[in-house]
Amino acid sequence: MHDDPxxxxxxxxxxxxxxxxxxxxxxxxxxxxxxSGITAADPELVGEPYVDADGHQHLSLLGVPILVFEASAETLRNARTRALERQIPSAIYTKQMFATGYDADNRGVVAAVAGADLDLVGIGVHGPKNAVAKILKGAHLHP
Structure with a gap:
């Protein structure tokens, strides 16, 4: 195994x-x-800038594959619990965040609700392959 992620x-x-x-x-x-949350937490996952044949530089992207799933509200709640149990950091998005206008308000609506009661509409994780698979058990690849 190599050390380059x-x-x-x-x-x-x-x-x-x-x-x-x-x-x-x-x-x-x-x-x-x-x-964006996963990228902020793990900047070493970002590759070098892209340069086209004309020499124009474009922004760097994540250099690893990203799998996108869909899941029920219950599966998302379970995924959050499993991520906590495995000590895998997670990025979350709650339904209430759709009604806010900016980052500070987003953090406020999350802070107002106990973790087990969050109305999750999304979760993102980065970790060992097997752990991530177990965390997202019950989710299906997004069509």
Missing amino acids: LTPPFATKIAVAVRDDLESWQRLNVTAFLV
Whole structure:
């Protein structure tokens, strides 16, 4: 095994699960926010900037695969619990966050609710492949 997280075979994986009753725009929005949380927590997963044949530089991207799943509200709650039990950090998005206007308000609506009572619409995790698979047990690959 090698130490470079950006070179296959990948020892870890990123997975995002969004609730199966969301509108399409909500699923995309939640996925983007959750992946940004994982990126902020693990900047070593970001590759080098892209440069096209004309020499124009473009922003760096995550250098590892991301799997996107859909799941029921119950499966998301269970995934949060399993992530906590396995000490795998998670990015979360709650239903109440759709009604806020900015980051501080988002943190406020999360802080107002006990963890077990969060109305999760999405969760993102990055960790060892087997742990991530167990955390997202019951979720299905997004169609």
